Amino acid sequence: MSVERVLNKVVQHNDQILGCILLSSGKVYDNLPERYELVDVLEVAENAESIFELAGTLEAGPNGFDQAFLEFEEYSFFARTLDEGVLVLLTNPIERSAFKKMQVGVNLFMKPLRRELAGQAVPAAPEAESEEVPAKEPKEKQPLSKRIYRGIRY
Amino acid sequence: MEDSKATIAQFLTASESAELKRIKEDPAVIGFTLIAQDGTELEASGAFKDLSAAVFANIFDVADRMGEEFGVDDTCPALFLEGGDLEVAGISMSSARAVFIKRRPSRSAGDLRSVG
Numbered sequence A: 001m002s003v004e005r006v007l008n009k010v011v012q013h014n015d016q017i018l019g020c021i022l023l024s025s026g027k028v029y030d031n032l033p034e035r036y037e038l039v040d041v042l043e044v045a046e047n048a049e050s051i052f053e054l055a056g057t058l059e060a061g062p063n064g065f066d067q068a069f070l071e072f073e074e075y076s077f078f079a080r081t082l083d084e085g086v087l088v089l090l091t092n093p094i095e096r097s098a099f100k101k102m103q104v105g106v107n108l109f110m111k112p113l114r115r116e117l118a119g120q121a122v123p124a125a126p127e128a129e130s131e132e133v134p135a136k137e138p139k140e141k142q143p144l145s146k147r148i149y150r151g152i153r154y
Numbered sequence B: 001m002e003d004s005k006a007t008i009a010q011f012l013t014a015s016e017s018a019e020l021k022r023i024k025e026d027p028a029v030i031g032f033t034l035i036a037q038d039g040t041e042l043e044a045s046g047a048f049k050d051l052s053a054a055v056f057a058n059i060f061d062v063a064d065r066m067g068e069e070f071g072v073d074d075t076c077p078a079l080f081l082e083g084g085d086l087e088v089a090g091i092s093m094s095s096a097r098a099v100f101i102k103r104r105p106s107r108s109a110g111d112l113r114s115v116g
Helices: A003-013 A041-056 A096-107 A110-121 A126-131 B002-011 B014-024 B052-069 B107-115
Strands: A017-024 A027-030 A067-071 A076-082 A085-091 B029-036 B041-046 B078-083 B086-092 B096-103
Touching: A003 A017, A003 A027, A003 A096, A003 A110, A017 A041, A017 A110, A027 A041, A041 A067, A041 A076, A041 A085, A041 B052, A041 B078, A067 A096, A067 B052, A076 A096, A076 A110, B002 B029, B002 B041, B014 B029, B014 B096, B029 B052, B041 B052, B052 B078, B052 B086, B052 B096
Parallel strands: none
Antiparallel strands: A017 A027, A017 A085, A067 A076, A067 B078, A076 A085, B029 B041, B029 B096, B078 B086, B086 B096
């Protein structure tokens, strides 16, 4: 199973989940529906990463904040940090309490996902590499201080 | 103090003030921050009070940008963060954003209840 297949399984698992974006080791994977083909998935993933970086400045404790849920009128986002990167799920416009009920199912896929990501970290044989769909190249990442525009008082 | 209250009142409707007061009385709430839409801190108390206005103003901005990427023009109405034994709820109101920091019930507290 590849990273992409695990992500597809996450989406197929629950019809409230519309698609997902994963940023890991500078590579971004996504399986968003076609209508979102113009979405800059790297930007979305980096924004999710920024949320956790910002929350991290609060020094909330040993585990810090590792999950975020953003409700919009037309959809919601669930983002979580993994040791290997950040995962963003796009869902129908559900409330957080409704998402919590289906999150157990989503969590079932985290172990296989992490296993696949660990496999990706090992350089693949050239012939196997040619069959893989190339992941999108990351843009040069700006430091957090440049990506945010309201000063944080340290 | 009276000036500060008068300023905050400009940003909240009567029903929003009543709702915020009700939530703040929840014993699990350990921190509260009220931010104007432009990021100005209106009130901050409890956990992370020195940083929370700036941090959450930025987090709301980033959330808005995520929404914009998907074609949403308006602001993020609600966001939640979770980790360790803390959770945060950020809510957009008519002219301000409120952030509540809440301690989640610990497993040990549950264990104590079961003993009782």
